[in-house]
Amino acid sequence: MDNKSFIRGVLDALFFEKFFLFLFIFFIAFFYVTFSIPIISTGDGGELASTGFTLGVPHPPGYPIYTEISKLFTFIPVGNIGEKIAILSVFFAILTIVVLYKTVEILGIDKKAFYFGASLLAVSYTYMGQSLVIKFYTFNLFFVAGVFLIGVYFVKRGYDSRLVYVGSFLLGIIVSVHHLGLLITLPLFIVGLFYSWRFLKDLLKSFPFFVIGLLTFIHLPIRSVKEDSFLFTLVIDWDYFVKYLLRKTYEKSTVDTVKNLYSSFDSYLYSFNNVFEILYKNFSWLSVLLFLIGTIFLFRKDKKLGIFSLTTFVIYTFFLGILAFKVQNPSLNDWFVIGHQYFIPGLYFYILIVIAGLGWFYEFLKNKNFSFVYRVIPPVLAVFPLIYISDRMFDMNYGTEYVPYSHSKVIFGSLPVGSIYISFGDNHTFQGWYLKSITGFRNDVCQLKQDKTDGISFTLQGCRPSKLYSKLFPQFFKKGDLKFYAEEDRLYSIIPILKNSPYSKIYSSELYIYSFRYFPKQMETVEREKLKKENLNMENRVFQNFIDCVSHKVDEPFSKYLCGFLTEYYLYLAKQKEPFISVNDITFDIKRAYTMDYIYRIFVNVKIGDENFVYVWRAKALKGYNKPENFFYFGENGE
Amino acid sequence: MVSNLKEVSVFVILLFFVLLASLIVKNYRLQQDFFEKGVMYENEHKLIPAVDAYERVILAYIPFSSYNQEAIDKILLICDKLNSYDKLYCYETLRSALFQIQSFYQPYGELKEKITNKIIDLRTDLYIADLKLENKKEEIHKVMEEITKKEFNPDKFWSFLVPLCLIGWIFSIMAGIWYRKPYFYGLGIVFFSLWLISLYMA
Numbered sequence: 001m002d003n004k005s006f007i008r009g010v011l012d013a014l015f016f017e018k019f020f021l022f023l024f025i026f027f028i029a030f031f032y033v034t035f036s037i038p039i040i041s042t043g044d045g046g047e048l049a050s051t052g053f054t055l056g057v058p059h060p061p062g063y064p065i066y067t068e069i070s071k072l073f074t075f076i077p078v079g080n081i082g083e084k085i086a087i088l089s090v091f092f093a094i095l096t097i098v099v100l101y102k103t104v105e106i107l108g109i110d111k112k113a114f115y116f117g118a119s120l121l122a123v124s125y126t127y128m129g130q131s132l133v134i135k136f137y138t139f140n141l142f143f144v145a146g147v148f149l150i151g152v153y154f155v156k157r158g159y160d161s162r163l164v165y166v167g168s169f170l171l172g173i174i175v176s177v178h179h180l181g182l183l184i185t186l187p188l189f190i191v192g193l194f195y196s197w198r199f200l201k202d203l204l205k206s207f208p209f210f211v212i213g214l215l216t217f218i219h220l221p222i223r224s225v226k227e228d229s230f231l232f233t234l235v236i237d238w239d240y241f242v243k244y245l246l247r248k249t250y251e252k253s254t255v256d257t258v259k260n261l262y263s264s265f266d267s268y269l270y271s272f273n274n275v276f277e278i279l280y281k282n283f284s285w286l287s288v289l290l291f292l293i294g295t296i297f298l299f300r301k302d303k304k305l306g307i308f309s310l311t312t313f314v315i316y317t318f319f320l321g322i323l324a325f326k327v328q329n330p331s332l333n334d335w336f337v338i339g340h341q342y343f344i345p346g347l348y349f350y351i352l353i354v355i356a357g358l359g360w361f362y363e364f365l366k367n368k369n370f371s372f373v374y375r376v377i378p379p380v381l382a383v384f385p386l387i388y389i390s391d392r393m394f395d396m397n398y399g400t401e402y403v404p405y406s407h408s409k410v411i412f413g414s415l416p417v418g419s420i421y422i423s424f425g426d427n428h429t430f431q432g433w434y435l436k437s438i439t440g441f442r443n444d445v446c447q448l449k450q451d452k453t454d455g456i457s458f459t460l461q462g463c464r465p466s467k468l469y470s471k472l473f474p475q476f477f478k479k480g481d482l483k484f485y486a487e488e489d490r491l492y493s494i495i496p497i498l499k500n501s502p503y504s505k506i507y508s509s510e511l512y513i514y515s516f517r518y519f520p521k522q523m524e525t526v527e528r529e530k531l532k533k534e535n536l537n538m539e540n541r542v543f544q545n546f547i548d549c550v551s552h553k554v555d556e557p558f559s560k561y562l563c564g565f566l567t568e569y570y571l572y573l574a575k576q577k578e579p580f581i582s583v584n585d586i587t588f589d590i591k592r593a594y595t596m597d598y599i600y601r602i603f604v605n606v607k608i609g610d611e612n613f614v615y616v617w618r619a620k621a622l623k624g625y626n627k628p629e630n631f632f633y634f635g636e637n638g639e
Numbered sequence: 640m641v642s643n644l645k646e647v648s649v650f651v652i653l654l655f656f657v658l659l660a661s662l663i664v665k666n667y668r669l670q671q672d673f674f675e676k677g678v679m680y681e682n683e684h685k686l687i688p689a690v691d692a693y694e695r696v697i698l699a700y701i702p703f704s705s706y707n708q709e710a711i712d713k714i715l716l717i718c719d720k721l722n723s724y725d726k727l728y729c730y731e732t733l734r735s736a737l738f739q740i741q742s743f744y745q746p747y748g749e750l751k752e753k754i755t756n757k758i759i760d761l762r763t764d765l766y767i768a769d770l771k772l773e774n775k776k777e778e779i780h781k782v783m784e785e786i787t788k789k790e791f792n793p794d795k796f797w798s799f800l801v802p803l804c805l806i807g808w809i810f811s812i813m814a815g816i817w818y819r820k821p822y823f824y825g826l827g828i829v830f831f832s833l834w835l836i837s838l839y840m841a
C-alpha cells in the first residue's frame with residue numbers, strides 16, 4: 001500500500017467512525033424529541049416552566065443556571081413554552097452521551113463497545129424518562145459527567161494544576177445546577193490524594209475558583225426584586241439566602257440528609273437492595289457480568305482510573321442510597337421521586353463500567369484474530385438494546401402526555417370569575433401556576449397554595465402581584481376573610497373538608513367537577529341543587545381530559561393520580577342519572593390521600609341502566625387504565 | 640485543543656439543528672392530528688372539545704404552517720357561537736395558546752390584544768351578573784383590565800442576553816485558567832458585568 005492510499009484509508013475510517021457516531025447520536029435525538037412532552041409535565045414541570053420563562057426563582061436551592069438556560073430554549077421559534085423547555089432535557093441527555101463517548105475514548109476502551117452501552121442507557125427506563133420531561137436531572141448529569149471526564153484527563157495525562165482549578169470552578173457551578181452533583185467531589189478528592197502535597201496545595205489555591213462558581217446564585221436576589229419574574233419565594237435577605245441554598249426551608253435540609261449517613265446496618269442493606277433493584281430493572285442481570293469484567297479491566301488498565309471509576313459509581317449508587325433511599329419498603333412516591341430521579345448518575349457510571357467490560361471482550365477477539373466475529377458482533381450488539389424501544393413506546397411515550405395540562409384547564413376553566421382556588425401538593429399547585437400566571441388563562445382567579453391539612457395558612461405565589469389582586473379580593477387581602485367568598489360561591493379547593501379539617505367548624509364542602517366548593521354551614525338546599533346543575537353541565541369541559549387520560553402512553557403515577565379525579569366526576573354523573581330500578585350495580589372505591597392522616601375515601605355504589613351506562617363505562621375505563629400502583633419499579637409490590 | 644473546540648462547536652450546532660428539525664416533524668404531525676380531531680368534534684357539535692383540539696394545533700406552532708391560521712379561524716368562529724362561561728373559556732383558551740407560542744416575537748400579537756379586550760369585557764359582565772353589581776361596572780372593568788393585562792414576561796432583548804452572558808463568563812473563566820492569559824479573565828469580568836446588568840434589566 002502506498003502512502004497516499006494509506007492516508008486515504010485512515011481518513012475514510014475516521015470519517016466513517018464520525019459519520020456513524022453522528023448518525024447514532026442524531027437518531028437518539030430524533031427519537032427523544034418525538035417522545036418528549038408536548039406541553040408541561042407533572043411534579044415540578046409547571047413550576048420550572050414558569051420560572052424558566054420568566055427568569056424567576058424556583059424551589060430551593062433556586063437552580064439559577066437551569067433557569068437561565070431554559071430561558072434560552074424558550075427562544076426557539078417552534079412549539080410552546082413547556083415543549084421548548086423539555087427540549088433542554090433532551091439536549092443535555094444527548095450531550096451526556098457524547099461525553100460518555102469522549103470518556104470511553106480517553107480511557108482507551110474499544111470505542112465499538114460504546115455503542116452498545118450508549119444504546120442500553122438511552123433506552124433504559126429512567127434515563128429516557130428523565131430526558132423527556134421538564135426536569136433538571138439530565139442537565140445535572142451532563143455537568144457531573146463533564147467533571148468526571150476532567151478527572152479521567154487528570155489521571156491519564158498526568159498531574160496538571162489547571163485541571164484542579166477548572167474542576168474546582170465547575171464544582172462551584174454544579175452546586176447551582178443540583179446539590180447531588182456535589183457528590184462527585186469525593187471521588188475527585190480521592191484521586192487527588194494520589195498526588196499528595198501538590199494536590200492539597202493546589203486545592204487550597206483553587207478555592208477562590210469554587211467561590212466564583214457559586215456567584216451564579218446572585219440570580220436569586222436580583223430576580224426576586226423584579227415584577228416580571230415568577231417567584232417560588234422572595235430571596236432578598238442574607239440569612240434566608242443561605243437557608244435557601246442549603247434547602248433549610250424544607251423539613252429535611254441537605255445538611256440533615258448528610259447527618260443521616262450514620263444508621264443501622266439494616267438500613268444499609270435496604271439501601272443496597274433498593275439501588276440494586278434500580279440497576280437490575282434498567283439493565284437486567286446480563287449487564288452485571290459485563291460490569292464485573294469491566295471493573296477488573298479498568299483496574300488492570302490503570303489502578304488509579306479503576307479506583308476513580310468504581311468510587312464514583314459507588315458514591316452515586318450505594319452511598320447516595322444510604323443518604324436518601326434506605327427504606328425497607330419504598331412507597332410508590334419514594335420510587336417515583338427518589339428512585340426514578342436521583343440515580344441517573346449512578347446509571348451512567350454503571351454503563352461506563354459495562355462498556356469497559358465489553359471493550360475487554362472486543363479486545364480479546366481482536367487480539368486472538370477473530371476478525372470476522374470482531375467485525376460482526378459490535379454492530380449487532382450496538383443496535384440490540386434498541387428492541388427496548390417497543391417497551392418505551394408504551395411507558396415513556398411522553399409525546400402523548402397531555403393529562404397535567406388538560407386537568408388544570410378543567411379546574412381553572414370551570415371557576416366563576418373572581419374566585420379563590422386553594423391548591424395542595426406540587427401537581428395541582430405548579431400546573432396551576434403555569435396555566436394561570438404564565439399563560440394568563442383565567443388569571444382573574446386567585447390561587448392560594450396550602451401546604452398543610454391541619455392548619456389554615458397559605459402562600460400567595462398564584463395571587464401576585466398583590467397590589468393588583470387586592471383590588472379584586474379586598475376582603476381576603478385586608479382581613480384574611482374567606483367566608484365572604486364562600487357566601488358568594490367563589491371559594492374552591494382541591495381539598496375536601498373532612499372531620500379533622502380546620503375548616504370544618506365554619507364550612508362544609510361539595511364536589512365541583514375535580515375540586516370542592518366551600519360554602520358556609522347555613523347554605524340552603526337550593527344552593528346545593530344549583531351546584532348539582534352546574535356539575536351536570538360540565539360534561540363537555542372534561543371530554544378532552546378524558547381522551548387524554550385513556551390515550552396517554554406513559555407510566556406516570558402523578559398523571560394517573562390526576563385521572564382519578566375524573567373517575568370520581570363520572571361516578572358523580574352516573575349517580576345523578578342512575579335508574580330507579582336496576583338489577584346491575586357496581587361499587588367503586590375512591591381514595592385521595594392528601595397526607596398520612598388526611599385521607600378522603602368514599603365507596604360509590606351505582607345502579608347501572610341505559611341512562612348512565614356511558615359514565616359508568618368511562619369511570620371503569622379510567623380506573624382500569626390509570627393504576628398508579630402498576631409503576632415500573634413498584635409493580636410487584638403494588639400488585 | 641483549538642481543533643477540538645471547533646469540532647465540539649460544529650457538533651453542538653448540528654445537534655441543535657437536528658433537534659429543531661425533529662421538533663418541526665413532531666409538531667407537524669401533532670398539528671395534522673389535532674386539526675382532524677377538531678373538525679370531527681365540530682361535526683359532532685362538541686364545540687368545547689373542538690376548541691381544545693384546535694388549541695393544541697396552535698400549541699404545536701410551526702412558523703408559516705397553514706394550520707396555525709386555520710385553527711385560529713376555527714376557534715374564533717366557535718367562540719362567536721358560544722355564550723356566557725363557554726364563550727369566556729373559548730377566548731381564554733385562544734389567548735393563552737397564543738401567549739405560549741412566543742419566542743423572539745409574539746405571533747398574532749394584534750389578535751391577542753383584540754382577544755384580551757374581549758376577555759376583559761366578558762369577565763366584567765359575568766362577574767357583575769353573578770354578583771349583581773351593576774352599579775360598579777366601571778370600577779370592576781378597570782380592575783379586570785389591570786389583572787387581565789398583567790403578564791409575567793421579561794424583556795426579550797435583556798432576557799436573551801442573560802444566558803448568553805452566563806455562558807460567556809463561565810467559558811472565559813475556564814479559558815483563563817487553562818491558557819493562563821489575563822485577557823480571558825478580563826473578558827470574564829466583562830461578561831459577568833453584562834450578566835448582572837441584563838439580569839436586572841430583563
